[in-house]
Amino acid sequence: MNSIKNSIKNCRFLWCILLFLGLSINAASANEHNSEEGGVNITEIVFGHINDDYNWHVCTINDKHINIPLLCIVKGQNGWDVFCASKLHEGGYKGYKQSEEGQYAGKIVEVVDGKEVRPLDLSITKNVFTLFLVAAIMLVLFLGIAKKYKKDYLATPSGAQALLEPIILTVEEDITKACIGKNYKRYSPYILTVFFFILITNLIGIIPIFPGGANVTGNIAITFVLAFITFLFTNFTTNGHYWKEIFNPAVPLGLKCPIPIMQFIEFLGVFTKPIALMVRLFANMLSGHIMQLILVGLIFIMGSLFGAVTAYGVSVISILLAVFMDCLEVLVCLIQAYVFSMLSALFIGMAQERPEHEHA
Amino acid sequence: MSLITPEFGLVFWMLVVFGIVFFLLAKFAWPVITEMIAQRNKYIEDSIQSAKDANEKLNNIKKESEKILNEAKSQQFQIVHEAQNVKDQIIAEAKKQAETEAAKIIENAKSSINAEKENALKDIKVQVIELTLQLSEKVLKKQFSDKQSQEAFINEKLDEINAINKQ
Incomplete structure (x- = not known):
């Protein structure tokens, strides 16, 4: 009984992944296709949702993002720092910023000597x-x-x-x-x-x-x-x-x-x-x-x-x-x-x- | 890939939050809830059991009351029967008494009648004697001219008296 349940679950998961992969390819090509017209980047939307975030994105109305900023609590080189997550969109706070790409994409990083270093991050995400x-x-x-x-x-x-x-x-x-x-x-x-x-x-x-x-x-x-x-x-x-x-x-x-x-x-x-x-x-x-x-x-x-x-x-x-x-x-x-x-x-x-x- | 690498911050908060929730609920919620539900179940079971017992007792009481009722009925019957007997007896006794009383009364009446009769006879005798004396006076007053007729007359009168006495 249980194993059947699980195998059904697994099948569904597999199916999802397949569909997801197929669609992300489609979406990717769509993105390339429509990059000038402002197309839909489904991968970004999906990952933006399933990943954790410092801001709670509620919705977007006419290109205006409605966010609920949460609390960032980090311990960097100079000790503990607490600040509102909206600061991340305003270009960072005391050397902290949200990494855009690479190893720490999307996470808070501290820029030390031009390098991105991950602080101890206990933010209320x-x-x-x-x-x-x-x-x-x-x-x-x-x-x-x-x-x-x-x-x-x-x-x-x-x-x-x-x-x-x-x-x-x-x-x-x-x-x-x-x-x-x-x-x-x-x-x-x-x-x-x-x-x-x-x-x-x-x-x-x-x-x-x-x-x-x-x-x-x-x-x-x-x-x-x-x-x-x-x-x-x-x-x-x-x-x-x-x-x-x-x-x-x-x-x-x-x-x-x-x-x-x-x-x-x-x-x-x-x-x-x-x-x-x-x-x-x-x-x-x-x-x-x-x-x-x-x-x-x-x-x-x-x-x-x-x-x-x-x-x-x-x-x-x-x-x-x-x-x-x-x-x-x-x-x-x-x-x-x-x-x-x-x-x-x-x-x-x-x-x-x-x-x-x-x-x- | 960030999707399958646990983030330290989240692990930390999860441990803290889950730990606190687990501690509080394990101390103040779950034992109380399960204990109370168990108690309630026990109470319901006990109630059902006591209801069963009460029913049984009630049945016993019913049986007992029926028994008592039956006994009472038979006793009543017996009492009525006895009363009937007593009544019959009383009536019979009364009859008997009445009879003896009546007999006594009759006896008394008879004896008084006899006494009256005797008295009457005595009176009659006295009257007869007076009458005889008066008669004899009258006879004596009359002249005994005829000795034979005199004798005959006396005899005749004597016979008459005798006849009366004999009656």
Whole structure:
């Protein structure tokens, strides 16, 4: 069941990439074609969206960009500096500027002796801002309903409580308890937090306008941290049995004695599991965002290639497809949150397993 | 490629934000929520159980009350029956008493009648004696001219008296 789900996801991702590549070539040629007429650079638009940014670009009306500037916090050669991101558009601040190309394209750099040096960058970017937003939503939601439960646990659940209670119970019963087993209570808070964090971030990500739309779960840094925490939970809350299984697995001697093949594979497995987690969430969410952008961008590509009439024609199909994709994306948001927390629970549960379970 | 290189700033903020959210929720939200839901489930289970128990008790009480009712009915029947018996007995006794009383009254009446009769007879005798005396006076006053007729007359009168006495 799960593998089918995953293979479907992977197929979709592949398809997206293919389409994306094809279109970016088209768009690139379109750009060359229309460079004087001010054509559409879809690659720039797509990457501008899926990448993190210091300014929150809301929209562009008549070539006027409407940006919400965020806070830049950097530590360069002369210590900490805090400034508004709008300064970056005004030609920089105290030697800091936004690199235009090369290794640090789009990032804040400090110009030292004519060279671009990357400072320690803890800026509140679009993604960080969304993280704060998600954190605030989660705290308000769950501390709020916890208070409600504390006040009268016999009252009929109402409002957010009624909506979230079945989800919390499903995560608790069907994911945590089912995958981890008898020790599940210890990991339940983590699995619940991860599930709701991913779910809420995903859902905010598909809202197209500020403060939604940031590609947070489709950013490798975010999924890296999540997978890393799962990795820590998996490997550092387990018992000796888990390490024995890795360094002295129950396989024929030939497979592990002179050349430690199994040990190598098992040890590799320790790292491939969280990496799989990291890449799965990242790729799925990223592909969703790219997909939407391309479907909408198609209208403008067609417009710049074949004129306004074609664009209107294409827009019907594009919008229908985009609506369909958006519906699918809502489902994907939920599925990805479910899959990530379930696999995390599964990995933790596998590391928890006792010898007698295996023989039973 | 920046797409697949984790940015340090984002990793830092993610760790901070996620850490804080995780800590706060793990301390103040999740345990409370799951504990309260578990408590509520337990309460519901207990309630159902106690409702079942109460139902059972109610059934028992119903059975008991029916039993008591039946007993009461039979007792009532018995009491009515006994009352009937007592009534019959009382009536019978009353009848008997009435009969004896009546017999006594009759007896008394008879004896008083007899006494009256005796008195009457005594009176009659006295009257007869007076009458005889008057008669004898009258006879004596009359001249015994005829000795034979005199004797006959006395005899006749004596016979008459005897006849009256004999009656």
